[in-house]
Amino acid sequence: MGIKERKEREREEKKELILSAAKKIIEEEGIQALSIRKIASRIEYSPAIIYHYFQDKSEIVDYFLREGYKEIVSALGGLQHQEGEPDIVLKASLVNFIEAALKMSEEYKSVMLNDSEEVLKHTSVLFRGASDERPAVGLLCKYLKQHYFKDREDSFIELTAQILWSSIFGLIIRLILEKNVDEVQKHRLIEHNIRFIINGIKTVK
Missing domain, CATH: 1.10.357 (Tetracycline Repressor; domain 2)
Known part of the structure; x- marks a missing residue:
């Protein structure tokens, strides 16, 4: 696997991790409780990394x-x-x-x-x-x-x-x-x- 393919796979894995955390928050607390900060805290990433994959909370909500x-x-x-x-x-x-x-x-x-x-x-x-x-x-x-x-x-x-x-x-x-x-x-x-x-x-x- 080349460097480009590996980076793309890592990017998709991080994106799935973010979405998985968001889904759990929605299931446990409701969609109104979802926030970039909560997602970041749950997966121990900085909010800035989340914004690298999604423009804002609305984009994540739209996805689901x-x-x-x-x-x-x-x-x-x-x-x-x-x-x-x-x-x-x-x-x-x-x-x-x-x-x-x-x-x-x-x-x-x-x-x-x-x-x-x-x-x-x-x-x-x-x-x-x-x-x-x-x-x-x-x-x-x-x-x-x-x-x-x-x-x-x-x-x-x-x-x-x-x-x-x-x-x-x-x-x-x-x-x-x-x-x-x-x-x-x-x-x-x-x-x-x-x-x-x-x-x-x-x-x-």
Whole structure:
């Protein structure tokens, strides 16, 4: 390995170390508690070294929000690639989404319950036009239009996707907060929630 390659590898290793420390702070204390100084203290670097890799705290926050959103979109990927009965495909994709969020529960809670502008610019989904700016909402809208609401206007479909998203979000947050809910009850709640959503969609269809 040449000098250039070794330096590049060392740079990536330091960057990963910084991101790992930042992730632990977010999980333990919340995204609002994240700071360059805290990251530096945790990995025993000077703040100046952190700034060598990231312009500021906002750049680190943006990184985690982008990565988290990729996981969410990936969980809903079945809406693009799976074929079959629409109810079954939609249910499977929503279950995947819920499970993906619960796997990163503390990070999800910290980010999604944060009302700062720098976070909301990534996480807000209730504004008009969200289907154009939020890939996950866009996926839901596209699937709903294709399989449930072919003759409905786009604004109605977007509202439906936003209400669907909000319902799922509420369940995820309660499951994260109520840690004593056993697996059987958790499964029942998820199944019941999704059944209500799909039945509601078909009722207004």
